[in-house]
Amino acid sequence: MSSKNISIQIFGIKTPIIREGDDIVQILETALEEAGLVPVEGDIFVLAESAVGTAERRVVKLESVTPGERAKVLGEKYEIDPREMELVLQECDEIFGGVPGAALTITKGVLAPNAGIDASNAPEGHVILLPKDPRKSSEKIRKELEQRYSCKLGVIIGDSRTQPLRLGCSGIALGVSGFVPVEDARGTNDIYGKALRITYKAVADNLVSAAELLMGEAGERVPCVLIRGAPVNMVNESLDVPTIPMEGCMYFGNIIRSMTGDKGRGKKE
Numbered sequence: 001m002s003s004k005n006i007s008i009q010i011f012g013i014k015t016p017i018i019r020e021g022d023d024i025v026q027i028l029e030t031a032l033e034e035a036g037l038v039p040v041e042g043d044i045f046v047l048a049e050s051a052v053g054t055a056e057r058r059v060v061k062l063e064s065v066t067p068g069e070r071a072k073v074l075g076e077k078y079e080i081d082p083r084e085m086e087l088v089l090q091e092c093d094e095i096f097g098g099v100p101g102a103a104l105t106i107t108k109g110v111l112a113p114n115a116g117i118d119a120s121n122a123p124e125g126h127v128i129l130l131p132k133d134p135r136k137s138s139e140k141i142r143k144e145l146e147q148r149y150s151c152k153l154g155v156i157i158g159d160s161r162t163q164p165l166r167l168g169c170s171g172i173a174l175g176v177s178g179f180v181p182v183e184d185a186r187g188t189n190d191i192y193g194k195a196l197r198i199t200y201k202a203v204a205d206n207l208v209s210a211a212e213l214l215m216g217e218a219g220e221r222v223p224c225v226l227i228r229g230a231p232v233n234m235v236n237e238s239l240d241v242p243t244i245p246m247e248g249c250m251y252f253g254n255i256i257r258s259m260t261g262d263k264g265r266g267k268k269e
Contacts, residue, residue: 006229008230010214010227011035011225011227012225013028013037013222013223013225013226014031015027015028015051015224018223019054020055020057020059022054022055024047025141025144039145039149039151039226042153042230044153044154044156044226044230045141045154046207046215047138047141047155047157047158047224048157048159048223049130049131049158049174050118050120050122051223052141053118053130056131058129058131059127059128060087060126060129061125062081062084062126063083065083065086065087066083067082067083067085071083071086071088071089074089074095074098077098078098078102079101080102084117087115087117087127088103088105088114088117091115091117091129092106092107092115093105093106093108093109094106106246108134110172110243115130116130116159117130131157131174131175135176136238137157138155138156138177139237142154152236154177154178155177156173156175156176156181156207156208157174158208160172160208170209170212171205171208171211171212173207173208175238177237177239178234178236178237179235180235181202181203181239181242182200182203183201183233204241207227207230210227
């Protein structure tokens with residue numbers, strides 16, 4: 001797609017507080033009507049993972065969790081409620097360490113503090129887990145929205161993450177449906193005609209970052225952002241967001257090698 005004369009519009013969709021078991025598409029339909037917005041071909045919906053997780057009943061009352069011995073030890077080490085730490089251990093693929101208040105994990109193939117578990121925007125004494133399968137969730141929501149509005153749409157379930165050595169959060173896509181989430185830019189030329197050799201465009205992550213400007217991190221009650229005019233490649237399917245192995249990651253791979261004397265992956269926490 002040509003990059004000439006591209007104009008992107010971003011609309012924050014304010015909703016009532018989303019509760020467990022709510023029909024998120026119905027809530028969006030009402031909110032769009034109240035905002036005077038009608039989705040058109042190519043629009044992208046970015047949904048907060050906490051809103052989707054809540055609607056999918058992924059809310060856990062901490063009183064119902066019995067922490068094991070490992071959760072107690074790690075909870076004390078990283079200053080995390082041991083009940084929440086127990087959930088972190090249950091949800092994550094691996095845990096590597098942490099800082100006060102956050103354990104560093106690999107969860108659903110990506111780096112995530114505390115396995116992506118969200119205590120903000122959760123009822124008192126509760127936490128919200130990530131959607132069980134963000135890709136399937138995004139596909140289900142996309143198909144229902146397309147059926148209601150009779151046009152091709154894209155859906156992202158997004159979250160916020162800190163970047164290494166940077167203060168503040170940017171966006172990351174957990175589940176994507178309806179467009180290509182990462183585009184291969186290798187072989188295209190830069191402004192001097194040199195061919196790019198390793199560049200991929202993180203389209204979905206960049207759209208989540210844009211949406212985060214309106215979603216916020218606190219009580220804004222904007223769990224959805226509609227992006228219009230984004231230069232994306234629409235497809236009629238859900239695609240996994242590509243990941244790379246830790247050894248091939250420029251950041252993580254080098255950190256592991258420096259910690260293990262270049263002998264391979266370090267031990268889990």
